[in-house]
Amino acid sequence: MAVFQVVNRTTGDHFTCQEGQSVLKAMEQRDLKCVPVGCRGGGCGFCKIQVLEGHFECGKMSKRHAPPEAVEKGEVLACRIYPLTDLIIECVPLPEAAPAKQTTKNR
Amino acid sequence: MKKGVMRPGHVQIRVLDMDEAVKHYTDLLGMIETDRDDQGRVYLKAWTEVDKFSLVLREADEPGCDFMGFKVVDEAALNQLEKDLVDYGVGVEQIPAEELKDCGRRVRFTVPSGHAFELYADKKYTGKWGVSSVNPEAWPRGLQGMKAVRFDHCLFYGPELAAVYDIFVNVLGFHLAEQVLDPEGTRVAQFLTVSMKEHDVAFIHHEEKGKFHHASFYLDTWEAVLRAADLISMTDTSIDIGPTRHGLTHGQTIYFFDPSGNRNEVFCGGDYFYPDHKPVTWKTEELGKAIFYHDRVLNERFMTVLT
Numbered sequence: 001m002a003v004f005q006v007v008n009r010t011t012g013d014h015f016t017c018q019e020g021q022s023v024l025k026a027m028e029q030r031d032l033k034c035v036p037v038g039c040r041g042g043g044c045g046f047c048k049i050q051v052l053e054g055h056f057e058c059g060k061m062s063k064r065h066a067p068p069e070a071v072e073k074g075e076v077l078a079c080r081i082y083p084l085t086d087l088i089i090e091c092v093p094l095p096e097a098a099p100a101k102q103t104t105k106n107r
Numbered sequence: 108m109k110k111g112v113m114r115p116g117h118v119q120i121r122v123l124d125m126d127e128a129v130k131h132y133t134d135l136l137g138m139i140e141t142d143r144d145d146q147g148r149v150y151l152k153a154w155t156e157v158d159k160f161s162l163v164l165r166e167a168d169e170p171g172c173d174f175m176g177f178k179v180v181d182e183a184a185l186n187q188l189e190k191d192l193v194d195y196g197v198g199v200e201q202i203p204a205e206e207l208k209d210c211g212r213r214v215r216f217t218v219p220s221g222h223a224f225e226l227y228a229d230k231k232y233t234g235k236w237g238v239s240s241v242n243p244e245a246w247p248r249g250l251q252g253m254k255a256v257r258f259d260h261c262l263f264y265g266p267e268l269a270a271v272y273d274i275f276v277n278v279l280g281f282h283l284a285e286q287v288l289d290p291e292g293t294r295v296a297q298f299l300t301v302s303m304k305e306h307d308v309a310f311i312h313h314e315e316k317g318k319f320h321h322a323s324f325y326l327d328t329w330e331a332v333l334r335a336a337d338l339i340s341m342t343d344t345s346i347d348i349g350p351t352r353h354g355l356t357h358g359q360t361i362y363f364f365d366p367s368g369n370r371n372e373v374f375c376g377g378d379y380f381y382p383d384h385k386p387v388t389w390k391t392e393e394l395g396k397a398i399f400y401h402d403r404v405l406n407e408r409f410m411t412v413l414t
């Protein structure tokens with residue numbers, strides 16, 4: 001089975017990913033935390049990365065978090081991409097996580 | 108139940124891949140597929156539920172929750188509740204009978220947190236699955252996976268909790284069973300019940316509207332929750348956290364994700380509620396313990412990973 005190298009340019013971490021394995025799962029197996037882990041199902045957008053170099057296959061991803069235009073440019077969800085070559089990736093800043101702000105009145 | 112709203116009746120969840128989703132909810136959760144419709148939606152129920160379905164899956168390009176439905180006692184109550192909603196200024200939409208197969212007309216409305224809810228009075232009564240209604244055996248053979256007992260509640264994330272409270276409590280007759288207050292006394296979480304359960308629906312404050320945190324399914328025992336955890340590992344299903352206990356409601360729980368990233372919970376136990384109970388309050392200073400009673404710290408995922 002083919003094994004590919006994934007390098008995270010933002011953090012300097014690198015790890016191997018087996019053919020057919022998602023980038024996020026490979027990272028988790030190495031106990032690395034260089035990409036945020038959410039639902040692992042392409043639904044929450046938490047694990048968004050930018051692929052700078054390399055080829056990969058995509059599983060189904062939420063259109064809200066990975067619209068086709070973004071996927072074209074390599075902005076994808078790490079839990080739903082499966083490398084076909086070595087990859088160089090970069091972290092994408094998370095959207096402002098909404099803090100529990102006090103806009104709700106108590107009664 | 109003072110206004111005739113009886114219980115959670117169904118939830119429609121969007122999934123990215125129908126085959127994977129059906130496998131998850133049947134093989135792993137142990138729900139039973141009861142029908143499909145010409146829109147491609149799949150209908151499921153848990154074995155103790157007497158009506159035809161409680162979970163509807165719809166394939167879409169973005170996961171999340173389309174709506175949650177509550178069953179009301181009868182058509183007269185449905186008419187009155189519809190009128191009360193309109194009088195209160197809540198816009199209602201009429202969904203004709205049979206839009207969901209074997210379900211009567213539904214009254215749909217969206218609350219200020221951005222979530223859609225429905226009321227309905229009729230759905231085909233099919234009885235508990237696999238057991239007779241006369242001299243019934245304790246449980247049916249042939250249940251899969253976690254053997255979910257019933258669809259129990261949903262937790263939604265969104266803004267305007269006070270306005271949502273007004274609709275559920277003042278118009279629909281729910282009670283506030285538990286709440287989380289911040290240091291200024293603002294309610295940032297509300298657990299609402301229309302029954303003896305600790306919650307039939309819950310909301311946590313979040314800036315973005317209409318987010319779905321989880322759909323929850325009831326199990327009988329802590330042993331069953333641990334067995335669910337075993338099955339999550341055996342099937343390499345994406346886990347969130349648990350098995351553990353909540354401070355809020357004191358239920359024993361485990362969270363995991365369906366193949367499209369929608370969060371599921373299975374839980375057992377928890378406190379009970381009567382209408383003379385005053386709300387239980389947790390403070391945000393103790394939020395970690397309120398959510399995860401053993402760890403006493405929140406994992407970031409619980410607050411931010413939503414569909």
Ligand code: FES
Nearest residue numbers: 038039040045079
């Ligand atoms: S972890 Fe949720 S989309 Fe990847």
Ligand SMILES: [Fe+2]
Nearest residue numbers: 262321323372
């Ligand atoms: Fe829950």
